[in-house]
Amino acid sequence: MTRGDKVVLGAVVVLALAVFGYQGMRFRLMPPAQEAQVVVEVKGEVVETHPLKDLKAGGQWQVKGPLGYSVYEGGDNRVRMVSSPCPDKVCVKRGWISASGEAIICVPNQVVIHVEGHQEDEEGPDALTQ
Amino acid sequence: MRRNRLIGLVLTALIVVGISLAGCRVQERGPGGAQTALEVKRTEFMMDTVVTITAYGEAAPAAVEEALAEMARIADLMSAEDPGSEVGRLNAAAGQQPVVLSADTYELLALAQHYAELTDGAFDVTVRPLVELWGIGKKNEYVPDKARIAKAQALVNWRDLVLDPDTRTAYLKRPGMGVDLGGAAKGYxxxxxxxxxxxxxxxxxxxxxxxxxxxxxxxxxxxxWRIGIKNPRPDHGGSVLAIVTSEDDTLVTSGDYERYFIKGGVRYHHIFNPRTGEPARASMAVTIIAKNSAQADILSTAVFVLGPDKGLALVEGLKDVGCVLVTPNEEIIMTPSAKQKVEIVREEGVASDTRR
Known part of the structure; x- marks a missing residue:
């Protein structure tokens, strides 16, 4: 291999890395349009994320908060809390949520389940007043 | 050999151009140029709810910390549930003596009194006895009998909350009275x-x-920004009622769906009409769009209690305030200023009259 070949080879590698890095940055800043996500938080920390459509209707999942297990259920592109160790059950009474920005909030057990759309998605609002 | 070197140079040039283009791409993401990639999102439990701040830019991380700490400080001052808070101490001293307050609590009580006067008591910060009696959203929620409602209602009167700006004190004139800033503290x-x-x-x-x-x-x-207004009855037309196109606005909603229970087919929710001692029936949901969130918080409750006619007339008389009201029949009514920013997105199938 001549020196020129090495230069070309090195240049191709650098170019590939540059393109890769650029795509990575692009991806981080502007992920492609995607469907709504269900985000589950305990004490303000995200513990689980599921695409909303992947929560099977009737399927139940549990998440542990300071008081015990909160149980949520999926159903036809929506999600609800079905049981909770909290005294007032505000979270269970909240019923189904499906739209970006909607949230089920259990203050006593410090569990939040909310639906996040994507920023590029023109349909979903940036926040929801309720 | 020479040709290879030439190819190498061309490729290097391409790479340099490619990298600089990538840099531009990052910068054009927002208004402030290079500072735009950073997003900070923090959530905390306080004020009996969840507070989330999402902020952008290099200044965001420290600013969000500080803002959340300030909100927690306000929450601690104004919680009616906590006997050690300023509001707790004010309520405990009802009928006994005035209590010296922080500038924050005093200022918010003064604002509440201003709107109590303007709404002829439709917004009444001394509503605490009714909140405690009904216990809505708590374990002990129930429909009290008429005698108990009358007794609690007799203790609700904003005129018996005396504020003195010189000493920065507040005084509840009668024992058993109580202040509840649940309809204003989050906004403040x-x-x-x-x-x-x-x-x-x-x-x-x-x-x-x-x-x-x-x-x-x-x-x-x-x-x-595009801010959604929640549909108070998501079974009728989907979860979002309307989208508000917003620049530097605050939006506050009072709805009968936030905290409630249903008994005998009747919905009992957490927004009380001081006149009846019962949950207010004139509205289903009220959203205020304004430039001051404490004002918007108070107004959303006041307009909810007043209902479409008096409520919207009140808002139309105020500067920089718009209102979207859903009536008990699920009609949507807006003030002219709100109409310019609000697009109804509720799916059809229910009444959607937009008079006014």
Whole structure:
């Protein structure tokens, strides 16, 4: 291999890395349009994320908060809390949520389940007043 | 050999151009140029709800910390549930003596009294005895009998809350009275958070205090914010009622769906009409769009209690305030200023008259 070949080879590698890095940055800043996500938080920390459509209707999942297990259920592109160790059950009474920005909030057990759309998605609002 | 070197040079040039283009791409993401990639999102439990601040830019991390700490401070001052808070101490001293308050609590009580006067008591910050009696959203919620309602209602009267600006004190004249800032403190705290974020150089942020929204500045991509208004009956037409195109606005909603129970087919919710001692029946949901969140918080409750006619007339007389009201029949009514920003997105199938 001549020196020129090495230069070309090195240049191709650098170019590939540059393109890769650029795509990575692009991806981080502007992920492609995607469907709504269900985000589950305990004490303000995200513990689980599921695409909303992947929560099977009737399927139940549990998440542990300071008081015990909160149980949520999926159903036809929506999600609800079905049981909770909290005294007032505000979270269970909240019923189904499906739209970006909607949230089920259990203050006593410090569990939040909310639906996040994507920023590029023109349909979903940036926040929801309720 | 020479040709290879030439190819190498061309490729190197291409790479340099490629990298610099990538740099531009990052910068054009927002209004402030290079500072735009950074998003900070923090959530905390306070004020009996969840507060989330999402802020953009290099100033965001420190500013969000500070804003949340300030909101927690306000929450601690104004909780009616906590006997050690300022409001707790004021309530405990009812019928006994005036209590010296912080500038924050005093200022908010004064604002509440201003709107009590303006709404002829439709907003009444001394509503605490009714809140305690009904216990809505608590374990002991129930429908009290008429005698108990009358007894609690007799203790609700904003005129018997005396404020003295010289000593910065508040005094509840009769034992058993109580102040509840549940309809104003979240708004006040959000205003403080907005102020801190702005002072620290944040140009783009969303403060969500349990559904009270402060949309600071514009979206980081330079476009206006799009804030949804929740549909009070999501089974009729989907979860979002309307989209508000917003630049530096606060949006506060009072609805009969937030905290409630249903008994005998009747919905009992957490917004009381001081006149009847029962949950207010004139509205289903009220959203206020304004530039001051404490004001918006108070007005959303006041308009909810007053209902479409008196409520919207009140708002139309105020500067920089718009209102979207859903009637008990699920009609949507808006003030002229709101109409310019609000697009109804509720799916059809229910009444959607938009008179006014």
């Amino acid at each position: 705290a959000a205003d403080r958070a907005r102020q801190i974020l702005a002072e620290r150089g944040v140009e783009s942020a969303l403060i969500d205090a349990g559904g009270n929204i402060w949309a600071l500045g514009r979206h980081p991509e330079g476009k206006p």
